[in-house]
Amino acid sequence: MNSLLTLAKDLEQKSKAQQQTTGEMLKAAFSEHEQFVRAELNESEKKISAAILDHDRKLSSAMSQRTKGMLRMVSQTWLTIVLVSMLLVASGAGILWWQGRQMLDNDIIIREQKSTQDMLSERNNGVQLTTCGKERRRCVRGNPEAVTFGEDSSWMILAGKYT
Template structure:
């Protein structure tokens, strides 16, 4: 029986040694696999980080371009508005001056008309047989040397 017991102890010891060796081999394989996974993950992290950095840089460039475009629009808007207002004011001023000159001309013409009326401006001049003729006021009578007063004076 002692042989069986020795065999059992030997078998148990060899099983423990095999189990320990298997455990060490599995642990080494697991550690090696873990290192490969970590390295692959690190590579992916660096790659993704670079892509994000490039995208962020691109987005910042696009944002800067958009800000410049908006700024240019906001710069030109007041300049255009001020230019239009100045042009409108200039046109209104010019029209005012034109109206003032026309008003003065009309006033002068009205004064001239009144002066002419007072000096016989209501006389109707016509054409009689290709000669100039006027209507005569018969009720005014005749003056020396055959002069007569035209009608409307």
């Protein structure tokens, strides 16, 4: 029975040694597998982070370009509005200045003509020139009581102060 006991103890020790060897092999295998999984996870994390950063950069660049484009469009629109407004104001001021000059020139001409008319009327004993008919032709008032003169009797005395 002693030999059986020794055999059992031997078997127990071999079993414990085998169990310990198997445990160490499993630990080594699991450790190696864990390192491999960690390395793969780190690599995957790096790829995902790089992709996210690249996407963020592209999105930021696109937004920046879009913002610049919008600012350029808005500034061009305002510049156009300002230039058109300035052009309208300048042309309006030019037209008003030109009309003022025309009115001033016409007023001067009217005064000169009235002065000339008054002078002629006084020199010609009150004879006044005017316009007659739809065609607005020049005419003077004649004296209907006066006799006509000339070969064809086309001349007559004008109405005035001494008629």
